[in-house]
Amino acid sequence: MSRSRDGSQQGFSLLELLVAFVIMAISLTMLYKASGSSARATGVAERQQGAVMLAESLLSVRDGVPPDGWRDQGESAGYQWTLRSAPFVTSQTGPNIPRLHEIEVLVSWTDGLTPRQLSLATLLPERRVDGLPGGIR
Template identity: 70%
Template structure:
């Protein structure tokens, strides 16, 4: 005997509900992977830039003064191309006890994928005094 007016209700999800859930999950995972991929790229860029700063600081630590002729040098190290240039730096203060200064520029370049990156740092270094020139004996 079949009871009329009583419809059997199935429990569970319909096919449409499952498809919507999978689409939401796929979109969420795509956004998550893009965010983590961007973070990994940013870490790589920061590491290369930190290496460039470390190279420039190492070059600076090689000298505590500059000769009167200046400092001109270039080279390659660890995937970085570097260049050092100096020029006399004028100051309003002059005198026998005031050291002359040189403005020293460090330029470090490297390739990052297809893009060329450059880091430039500038500092002042005193000129080395030449001992014994013109001094009475």
């Protein structure tokens, strides 16, 4: 604020107003970017959580794998998924020890233009011919 010779105030100068507007514009820009990043991160987290839930539900469909393996694929709610199994080699053998299969679920989706993938894996026993876990007898 500028003062006249007699000590009374006459208002802000043009330079002071410009500096105040620049500071305000920079502050608002940073605030906008921070809130935009937060909203984007929330959207990415929601999509990833959906992919995890889909993969977990696909893995929970069966409690055993057929002797010839398990392969499947599909699409659900904007997610593409592939499920495949492979025999899991272990040193443990015996009549009461089931053969194991490694099951992998690969879920893919896009966030805007960014492709994303999630992979979950677990071990499941091989189903016996009679339907019980434990391998073919």
